[in-house]
Amino acid sequence: MITGPVFGTFTDAYLAVLREIHDQPRHFTVTRGKxxxxxxxxSFTIGDPVARTPYLAARRGNIVFNHAEALWYLSGHDDLDMVAHYAPRLRGLSENGTTLTGTAYGPRLFARIGPDGQSQFDRVLAMLGDDPDTKRATMLIMRPDELADPANPDVACTLGLQFMLRAGRLHAIAYMRGNDAMIGLYGDTFAFTFIQEFAARLLDVEVGTYAHHVGSMHINTLDLAKVERILAEPTRPDLGHATMPSTAGWDDLQTVLAWEEKLRRNQTIYTADAVDLDSYWSQVIALFEVHRQLTHHPDQPVSPEALALLRPGHRWLVEQRWPDRMPAGVTP
Known part of the structure; x- marks a missing residue:
């Protein structure tokens, strides 16, 4: 057999990667002070990329950031304000304090700035529509000039993404020069499979497998204690995974992004009857409403009404991430 292991869900792959590196590391490295x-x-493959969210209490995953990052990519923007609102550590990667370069995959994948007025994403979807068996449906991310400045703090970790349409299923492959197994792998897989599922909806095909290839998969030694807690968890809840609606399109994304910005800026409140969208998207907006309350009302618990708008898996993740901000009677 010449391919890597196949896992049913990302949770299975994530735990296997953490276990392998923790138990049998090949090298110890020191780069940029880490x-x-x-x-x-x-390398590994995931059979069901829609099952992209691990329910691991010790991981305390930030499901709001995961969605914000994927939507930030899809928006085609490189602004720091949006994504750093959900992950302030990213401000340290910006040289000008307003934008990101290597981390901002959005302009490289989705900005319509090519000579043909299309984005890389537009081109590969058109290519797959014309020639379903094509091997050329590849989007490049890392650029050679990112290495021209040795002090550049923000060099893209991802080399490129590839789509392959086979037997009516859209498969995706990510190629990475390096991946932090504890942090980066978690967020990258979420974002790339989210993009894969969205592309499948636009092409009106089924979601296929997702493959992940990494040159350097690593765990920072400062994260080893947390990795050990994750690997020691005896059980995990089975909270399911929502599927993007078959009608998903750019209009849905624009509506969600508009709500995200208003909630991030505390310009409005999101309620159950605020928008006429499929429940998949309305539950994503509900995550940003919860985050609005966490950010703009730091001395108050999140309202029960806001939590009730979340799907069960998202609510569980929010409870694990921010246990001290849950209303009375909620015990993670």
Whole structure:
């Protein structure tokens, strides 16, 4: 067999990668002041990419940021304000304090700035429509000039993404020069499979597998204690995974992005009857309403009404991430 292991869900793959690097690291590395344990040339495939969210209490995943990052990419923007609102650490990667470069995959994938007025994403979808068996449906992310400045703090970790349409299913492949197994792998897989599912909806095909290939898969030594807590969890809840509606399109994304901005700026409140959207998208907006309350009302618990708008898996993740902000009677 010449391919990597196949896992049913991302949770299975995530735990297997953490276990392998933790138990059998191949190298110890020190780069840019960070010490890490590393396993090179890691590859795996996920059979069901829609099951992209691990329910791991010790991981305390930020499901709001995961959606914000994926939507930020799809928007084609590179602004720091949106994504750093949900992950303030990203401000340290910006050289000008207003934009990101290597981390901002959106302009490279989705901005319609090519000579043909199309984005890379537009081109590969058109290519797949014309020639379903094509091997050229590839979008490049890392650029050679990112390495021209040795002090550049923000070099893209992802080399490129590829779509392959086979037997009516859209498969996706990510190629990465390096991946932080604890943090980066978690967020990258979420964003890339989200993009994959959205592309499948636009093409009106089924979602296929997702493959992930990494040159340097590593765990920073500062994260080892947390990794050990994740690996020691005895059980995990089965909270399911929502599927993007078959009608998903750019109009839905624009509506969600408009709500995200208003809620981020505390310009409005989101309620159950505020918008006429499929429940999949309305529950994404509900995450931003919860985050609005967390950010703009730091001395108050999140309202029960806002939590009730979340799907069960998202609510559980929010409870694990912000247990001290839950209303009375909610015990993570």
């Amino acid at each position: 010490t890490a344990i590393e396993t090179p040339n890691v």
